Amino acid sequence: MVGFIRKGVREMMIARPDEAKEFVIYKHPDETVPFGSQLTVDSDEVAVFFRDGRVHGLVQPGRYPLTSYNIPFLSNLVDSFTGGNLFKAEVYFVLTREYPNLKFGGKIGAVEDPKSGVPVQTMVHGTFSIKVFDAAKLIIGLAGMAKNDNEGFISWFREQTLKVIRDRIAELLVKKHWPILDVTSGAYTEEIEQDVVIGVTPHMQDYGVKVMKLGNFVITMDDEDRENLKKLYTDAAYIRMAGGIGQFQQFAGGKALMGAGEGMAKGGGGEGGGAVLGGAGLGVGFGLAQMFGQQLQQQQAGGGVPPAGQGTAQPAGYPQPSIPNPPSPAAGIALIVCPACHKEVPPGKFCAECGAPLEPRKKFCPKCGVEVKFDAKFCPECGQKLI
Incomplete structure (x- = not known):
């Protein structure tokens, strides 16, 4: 009997728990809610009521009895099988304040150093500061990708940012002719950060999210490559x-x-x-x-040796070699x-005119980064098709 009462009390209180206060998105675990339940929305969030692929309404900060009188759109969510005592919906709590220190990181892949022409394996790490400006857009977008919880949102966000970062960095290196050593030493960090934010923004806006700034942005490479x-x-x-x-x-x-x-x-x-x-x-x-x-x-x-006497001269006092x-x-x-x-x-390791390496360039798989034969059509490690 006590357990039943406690369960009823828990169902009557719809709010974000303390352990989820720092989640960008928190989904209430029960989709069946009794009328008369108490909804509590904190000052830095909104509550989103979602059902059948669309958002039925948003509730601003405050404390509300869940009735159709207080919240009219609840009448559209009544569960007729319960005699009208319950409504059915997914209830999300979405942070509306700026969310700092959202970490990201991963492999960029093989990037060709413009100065030497050598492919280098690079990685990136950093933090984003973001803010949700349209909670309804975010919930609809994530629901369409079946990523409708905080973990799904974070995973999706990191995928999007890494994809943009890979493209932007490769484009910047070609356009600006920045040596990789300078990039990994932080010489162009501010310019790269600004460019990445510009590149990420259009992708995020469609989901109601705005990127505020980047922080602790670091591009690294393998010590051996360095x-x-x-x-x-x-x-x-x-x-x-x-x-x-x-x-x-x-x-x-x-x-x-x-x-x-x-x-x-x-x-x-x-x-x-x-x-x-x-x-x-x-x-x-x-x-x-x-x-x-x-x-x-x-x-x-x-196929021949030049005439004697035309070898490389040595300093005075040293015997003259017979090297032609x-x-x-x-x-x-x-x-x-x-x-x-x-x-x-002439053939050699370096160009006699500009000093660039003349050795054949290495080829790497764009997906897993493994070195492959220059004429390989598929990666022997992961099966990726090679251009």
Whole structure:
């Protein structure tokens, strides 16, 4: 008997419980409500009565006995099977104040770095501040997607924002030519935030929601990708400074030999001299490896060796190597077209004109981000169709 009374009391009080005070949407669990029940609507919300695919009415903040005299539209919701003692409807409580710190985050996917042409896996995290300006629109829209509770709303909102963010960031990188390293360091955060809000707003307005602002907006990338990009940027800068691949190799070798000479002049047997020599060895090794590799490719392509006496000159006091200079284009080298500046240049790792990488670009699945073969038609990991 006591349990029945308690159940009756609970059914007579229609209100948002304390544990749901911070929900954007709270749905009352019982769709069958006795006439005469007490409805309590807090000052920062409205109550929405929904049935058969449409909103029958909204109730503003206050406390009301649920009768057709106080709330006329309830007469349209009477359950005739109960003799007119009950009405049937879904009752939603929707926050109308600004709702801050709605978190979102996820993978953006593979984005091509405009500066290097290398695809980079990126992620985004942040918070939105939103406000519901039309509760009826929101409930109708969410009901049509079968996402008519707070969890469904949050899930839908995050999906929409991530979809827009992916499109806007990819578009901005192409249009603005922003290097990924600068983007992930926060150099363009304010501009990206404004653009994302502009992009998200039309999608939200159709559902009665307004995006007020973004906060804690961060775009990140994998640490390994970050280090690879830094190295590419550094190498490209050296090449541009030296005036091309060949000049860069001579520049790197000369710098290394100068370091070795300084170390020996200061007493190469000491710890400092050893460090300088170690650096010199690495520098020379890098330069020579690049030079030998490129010359070998050129000899294989051209099928010949240039006349003796035309090798690369060394600093005074060092023996002149018998390494031949690479043949000129007229000697039969197969030139390639740089994908960045579109000029014909000798084959190598970097363009001799602009310093851009000449290696084949990697290809990634747009859905799961796994690296795939360049000519693959479907992703071997998730089955996504590839363009």
